[in-house]
Amino acid sequence: MNLYLKNMKIFKDKKIIKTKGRYDxxxxxxxxxxxxxxxxxxxxxxxxFLPHTTAGFYFNEDESGLxxxxxxxxxxxxxxxxxxxxxxxxxxxxxxxxxxxxxxxIFEFIVEDNDxxxxxxxxxxxVEFDNTQRQxxxxxxxxxx
Amino acid sequence: MNLYLKNMKIFKDKKIIKTKGRYDxxxxxxxxxxxxxxxxxxxxxxxxFLPHTTAGFYFNEDESGLxxxxxxxxxxxxxxxxxxxxxxxxxxxxxxxxxxxxxxxIFEFIVEDNDxxxxxxxxxxxVEFDNTQRQxxxxxxxxxx
Amino acid sequence: MNLYLKNMKIFKDKKIIKTKGRYDxxxxxxxxxxxxxxxxxxxxxxxxFLPHTTAGFYFNEDESGLxxxxxxxxxxxxxxxxxxxxxxxxxxxxxxxxxxxxxxxIFEFIVEDNDxxxxxxxxxxxVEFDNTQRQxxxxxxxxxx
Numbered sequence: 497m498n499l500y501l502k503n504m505k506i507f508k509d510k511k512i513i514k515t516k517g518r519y520d521x522x523x524x525x526x527x528x529x530x531x532x533x534x535x536x537x538x539x540x541x542x543x544x545f546l547p548h549t550t551a552g553f554y555f556n557e558d559e560s561g562l563x564x565x566x567x568x569x570x571x572x573x574x575x576x577x578x579x580x581x582x583x584x585x586x587x588x589x590x591x592x593x594x595x596x597x598x599x600x601x602i603f604e605f606i607v608e609d610n611d612x613x614x615x616x617x618x619x620x621x622x623v624e625f626d627n628t629q630r631q632x633x634x635x636x637x638x639x640x641x
Numbered sequence: 642m643n644l645y646l647k648n649m650k651i652f653k654d655k656k657i658i659k660t661k662g663r664y665d666x667x668x669x670x671x672x673x674x675x676x677x678x679x680x681x682x683x684x685x686x687x688x689x690f691l692p693h694t695t696a697g698f699y700f701n702e703d704e705s706g707l708x709x710x711x712x713x714x715x716x717x718x719x720x721x722x723x724x725x726x727x728x729x730x731x732x733x734x735x736x737x738x739x740x741x742x743x744x745x746x747i748f749e750f751i752v753e754d755n756d757x758x759x760x761x762x763x764x765x766x767x768v769e770f771d772n773t774q775r776q777x778x779x780x781x782x783x784x785x786x
Numbered sequence: 787m788n789l790y791l792k793n794m795k796i797f798k799d800k801k802i803i804k805t806k807g808r809y810d811x812x813x814x815x816x817x818x819x820x821x822x823x824x825x826x827x828x829x830x831x832x833x834x835f836l837p838h839t840t841a842g843f844y845f846n847e848d849e850s851g852l853x854x855x856x857x858x859x860x861x862x863x864x865x866x867x868x869x870x871x872x873x874x875x876x877x878x879x880x881x882x883x884x885x886x887x888x889x890x891x892i893f894e895f896i897v898e899d900n901d902x903x904x905x906x907x908x909x910x911x912x913v914e915f916d917n918t919q920r921q922x923x924x925x926x927x928x929x930x931x
Contacts, residue, residue, distance in 0.1 A: 508753070540927070556839050561872045566884060572863075581706030581710050594710060596701055602750075605835070614837060615837025639929060694907045725852075727851045738846055743888075749894055780896055
């Protein structure tokens with residue numbers, strides 16, 4: 497019998513973030529780092545999940561002009577001026593749902609040396625797509641050793 | 642020697658779904674729940690994969706108006722009226738390929754208490770993008786304990 | 787005590803790919819297969835990650851007309867003719883950043899029989915979105931047994 501013992505762990509956490517309404521971009525990179533540190537997992541795979549249908553992630557450079565370009569792109573392909581069926585229900589947040597559906601509220605990452613593996617310019621932002629301030633939950637699950 | 646034994650499991654499954662042609666939205670949330678129950682895994686990470694190039698997932702609220710808005714968005718950015726090179730091959734499903742490429746036929750989820758972790762309004766749909774009825778395979782892989 | 791011993795492994799690798807500038811599509815399917823073979827992992831989940839903000843993945847059929855359609859779609863929704871704030875910084879690669887942000891430089895896959903699980907027509911391409919030739923890193927992490 498070939499015994500091969502790995503100190504495999506599964507770690508979970510949950511964080512709460514308050515957003516200020518549409519297009520609030522909140523850099524959660526340090527928060528993710530903090531959760532990984534707490535997990536003690538050195539080497540593995542992690543997943544961040546939002547149990548929400550009107551928020552998402554932006555994963556790219558933290559450059560204000562680029563974030564403006566990203567918003568303009570979203571407003572162009574999903575204009576607030578159009579008539580959306582979902583807005584007949586009264587909340588007026590159809591585009592927020594569609595943005596969430598396009599980007600999916602899921603983000604996977606590699607854990608290396610008890611840290612997230614990222615390139616120099618990569619930052620993870622939680623993005624509020626809804627039109628009011630909201631309390632958002634972020635669920636973490638990390639598997640590794 | 643520090644022995645740390647986890648009852649780690651890897652579970653796989655495959656389901657077959659018949660679709661009725663373009664924009665058939667099939668709620669597979671209960672199917673995913675059923676597969677997780679069967680796996681016996683209480684805590685972990687899972688992945689759903691479609692080995693197809695003309696179908697995808699919609700992950701958001703099950704609201705008919707919103708689903709209509711989602712279709713309208715797709716038809717606007719990928720109009721059937723345009724000339725696509727791929728359609729010279731005869732199947733006429735270029736937009737279906739492009740929608741699959743944009744959304745990627747992969748969906749990851751957190752397993753918690755032997756169930757998928759989801760927000761109140763979140764449902765997972767398999768979406769047929771192709772223009773004929775098809776038989777679709779859904780592959781599951783779950784790792785955890 | 788119920789001892790259940792799995793030969794769980796975590797495998798990592800890194801590959802370097804040179805690209806020839808905007809819209810260089812490089813089929814990395816065989817490279818991914820090679821890394822999985824090397825890992826020795828038969829059954830599991832894998833993740834490919836690019837530590838870059840101006841490149842991404844195309845996951846669909848290797849058909850030149852379709853790849854042309856995909857480029858045309860990108861050029862339509864993210865026209866090079868528009869004025870982007872990020873381009874004031876001088877690199878002229880705002881659309882490359884936005885394409886990376888839309889598609890996310892992350893790709894997950896199922897490992898089955900020491901190979902990637904793929905449909906007949908599915909190929910994974912690294913896509914250069916930036917306007918100059920670049921050296922790109924691909925990080926792999928595979929968990930399984």
